[in-house]
Amino acid sequence: MDDSTNKITTGDEETANQQEMLLPIANVSRIMKQILPQNAKISKEAKETMQECASEFISFVTGEASEKCKKERRKTVNGDDVCWAMGTLGFDDYAPPLKRYLDRYREVEGDRSATPQRNEEEGRPSSSLAQFDPTLKPF
């Protein structure tokens, strides 16, 4: 953006790069609309701000989760780590619906459990979430 002569290409590239780091505005908008009354409107700027906030949320929580993994000498950030990090950072309210969601997902995946997961470090199932309680997770 500081090189005005190449404004078209670098501007587009930058925009493309930025967009990669945001959740799609259509998805974000839809979630916002679902929670608001029908007569509510949302400015484009507010939607864009929400996109940025969501990305920041992901980064924030991931940072905490990956630090935990680092301390425990694990290479893979898993679902439990993410849930733990959220609890640590004050998003305890999210825990029950997340747990239900993840339990349901695991139920489905359990039927296909013969297939080892990619990126799983040791291939062990993440069953510890069954006793999900972020406050009790050891550091």
Place this chain on the structure above:
Amino acid sequence: MRQAKTAYSGFLSGGGIPRRHDPHLLPLARIKKIMKKSSVDVKMISREAPLVFSKACELFIEELTKRSWNMTIQGKRRTVHKEDVAHAVATTDVFDFLIDLVHPNTSHHVDLNEDLEKKQ
């Protein structure tokens, strides 16, 4: 907690759960990219982690949106503006990590500790 009233009831309803990911959820590949970018320490990400985030982001967006809307109606308006989001962030402790993002006095940062020091 509000029940799933949209079509993304695949996982929650329990019936006919699709193997493929429900299209109404947030894109997992994008989430994974954002996770990877967040820290050099992030090496590998399990398949579940972006999935947890897809639901968590939804909850997060819902919460921030609801709080922003409260600001909107306080101002006797019907359109949520960026300022409403900023106001909601400023008045919610758990959203402190967003303060610099919505009130950019300084550049974006990832270091929370640095941010806290600036505020002292």
